[in-house]
Amino acid sequence: MSSLRSACSTSQTFLGSFTQVQHKRQFDSKPCFNDFGFASKKQPLSKNTKTKKSDSVFVVRALGIHGWEDKEIEEKKSGSRMAPQSKLHETAEGRVIAIGDLHGDIAQTIRCLQLAGVVSVEAEKPSDVHWTGGNTVVVQLGDVLDRGDDEIGILLLLRKLGAEARDAGGAVHMLNGNHEVLNVAGDFRYVTPGAFVEADIFSDLLEDAYGENNLEEGVPCFRMKTPGDRVMMSTQELCDRRVRLFAPGGVVAQQLANNRTVLVINDTCYVHGGLLPKHIEYGLEHLNTSMSRWMRGEFEEDIQVALDLAAGSKSSVVWNRMFSNERILPADWETMYAITQQVLDGLSEECGVEVKRLVMGHTVQRSGINSELDGLVWRVDIGVSNGVLGASPEVLEIQGEDVSVLRYGFGQANRLKGIDSTDNVNTVFEELSCSAIDHAYLLRSNL
Secondary structure, eight states: OHHHHHHGGGGHHHHGGGGSTTOOOOTTSOOGGGGGTTSOTTSOSOTTOOOOHHHHHHHHHHTTOTTOOHHHHHHHHTTOOOOOOOOOEEOOSSOEEEEOOOTTOHHHHHHHHHHHTSBOTTOOSGGGOOBOOTTOEEEEOSOOSSSSSOHHHHHHHHHHHHHHHHHTTOEEEEBOOHHHHHHHTTOOTTOOHHHHHHHHHHHHHHHHHHOTTSSOTTSOOOOOOSHHHHHHOOHHHHHHHHHHHHSTTSHHHHHHTTSBSEEEETTEEEESSOOOHHHHHHOHHHHHHHHHHHHTTOOOGGGHHHHHHHHSSTTSTTTOOTTOOSSOOHHHHHHHHHHHHHHHHHHHHHHTSOOOEEEEOSSOOTTOSEEETTTTEEEOOOOOSTTTTOOOOEEEEEETTEEEEEEEETTEEEEEETOBGGGOOOOOOOOOOGGGSOGGGOOOOOO
16 A cells, blocks of 8 residues: 555656646536436535535436346455456457547547437437447446546446447447556546545445445545635645545446456457467467456466556556557567467467457557558547547447447548558548537646
8 A cells, every 4th residue: 555655656746736826627517427317417416515415325326337226335345346257258249349548538528429320319418428339248348536626527437328229139348448547556646636536526426325345445535515615635645535436446447347358249350459489389369367356456476477468568558559650660560460460360379260360559640540451450549538639539330240440520430441540541630629519527637
């Protein structure tokens, strides 16, 4: 815990403006997760306002802890946990949609989902966002956290849509990226001021549900009575509350533990950074399990090798940028192709089905979603978050043998079949207006 607490000091300079009188945030506005209908909309966060315990329980249940009742909360206090998802291979009958890094931008997240055709295009606020995608499967490739203010709001939204999708025969899968790993490890250097406040407000809701001492002891935890009190919180206090959520075994960390690091659906492998032959040789299902165990607070030595392969170096699964260059040099092409084919062959052997391609995020593609190595590799991180580039949303659609890029253009989604980055396609697409989205719910910082 001491190392995690000391890690918070790296954010002190960045967050120093929180204690300044000229702080401009309208703290009386509700956090975005309240507008999903998970918490009472009749009680905005204003002076002397507390959320009902039943509302808070609903918030936590929506985060992925389904079916909890008051008696089951007692079981949570005693240490019971959800089993992580470690299975490597899944099948899907309908479309599969891949969405890249979202980095705390819930408005752009909703636009991506609308573009994919899995939620209503008429949604004006998060409570209006419901699954309409039928048996479609959505894969979000990690990095929901950092660089934006609405991290927990996005987690709640995707968990809620995942439950609705299951009822319709579809699914929503989230992968862990390097920024999820950073936060669980206590590295908050990329956390925005607004995201610290979002975590603070969410902590209040958890305390309503479970009491103030339900998590790790030794970290001060107290309810802030007024919006003004939040402004005056010290940097260390804000960091302490975030540590309680994200440290291994914390409430949010346990939910991230249900995400996989590598996932294969039908004939396509989804991963945040990239895969190398050494990852395949180790065993990806074991790697998934080990990452989940660490996030759940298990520190046994037998998972150390897997953690190193998953997140311990620049060649690890969540940090790898080997496939990220938008133009692979001709001199490197044959070598890269051979390595990629070796990875796909290893995946095929482990999964028992032919795996034909890798889909990854992690590195911004300024030319938009693109493919390389004759379609063996697809890169889908386009910097959609306004904390990165604010690019117009794009998603990858896989349906049978067809791989398409969906983009906003000329007032509707365009499908570009099998575009390779070397084709140098120069199409101008109109930006979709955000006017359909009510920005009042966004937890945005005006610093």
